Every structure is written in C-alpha cells, then in structure tokens.
Amino acid sequence: MRKTLLTAALALGATAAALPTTAPAMAGEGRNAGLYHCRVAPGETRLPAEAIRRTLEELGYRVDRIRMDDGCYDARAVNDSRIPIEARYHPVTGELVRARLRS
Template identity: 80%
Template sequence: MRKTMLTAALALGAAAAAIPAISPAFADEGRSAGAYHCRIAPGEVRLPAEAIRNTLQDLGYRVDRIKMDDGCYEARAMNDSGIPIEVRYHSVTGELVRAKLRS
C-alpha cells in the first residue's frame, strides 16, 4: 500500500508540470510536514539512504542525490520525461513527507 501511495504522489507531481510546486504533505493531525515531522526518538534506527534510492528507482526515477536535511532524507530525482522532482522521506519510517517539482 505504501508503494501505491508513493506512486500516486509522484505521478501527481509529474502530471502537474504547469504548477510551480505541489506538496502532497502527509502531516499528522494538521502539523507542518517540515523538519518537525521528521524528528526521531532516541534509539530509533534510520533507514539507509540506499532504501530511499531503491524506492525512487523502482518508481522509474533517476536519482541525482540524496542528503539528510533536518532529520529527513531529501532526494532530487528526474523521471523518464525529464521532469525534475524533490522529495522528502521520513528517515525511520520511509514515509513520503513532501514531494514538489523542481525548477
């Protein structure tokens, strides 16, 4: 189910090329989906960045880079049509936090 949600969110981003930025943020109870959403508790184990890369590649994206930013993995990628995106994933759960088109 998570893969279906990720596919839908990324497909929405690709289809909305005319919109400067989208943000299908999956925030908890109305909270901002920024850095606050990616905080982790002591002892929680982060996913390896390679897991995020594999998720995006399985969805048909070519990953340019992945970095840790405010507790989230931030990735820049491009689909086969050349549409660049920027996505943020929770570093422990792998949940998509934000997706937007890059300019």
C-alpha cells in the first residue's frame, strides 16, 4: 500500500514539475485562443464548400449557410427533427473541429 502511494506521489510530482515549463507558452494565448481556429499551411489546397455541404446532407441535415470564419468552414444546418446546429470544419482535411446546438 505504501509503495503504491509513493508511486502515485512521484507521478503527481513529476506532472507538477512539468507544468511550469508549459504554462508560459500558453500564458499569452488567452482563453480558447487557437482552439477553434483552422491553420492552413501555405500551398495546402482547401476543400470546396460544396464538399462540406455534401457531408452534412449525407448525415441528414439541410444546410442553411456555409462561410469561412477564422480559417474554418462554419456551417449552419437543421436536421429532420428541426434541431439547428452549428458545425466548424477544417478547410483542408474536412475534419469536424466543433459542433454545437444553435440557439
């Protein structure tokens, strides 16, 4: 039992020791900075907005609007049950970055 507690304490101590080195790098970024921003390297080819529209329509959504915001595709859509969503997709990979219910 004592050995288990000591191992856990060492693991926590190692984690705590690593935190001060990462905190300064994150300090200037602000809350949620870059969290929903889609960075694209020069020369990367963006997907057409129609590809995002097709993806949502295949999932059963009717797309109201797709636009670029902070480098991401922002889509507003409604499903068959009339539940509105907002979805954010990476413009190169087409990966879903964020989805939430729209109010």
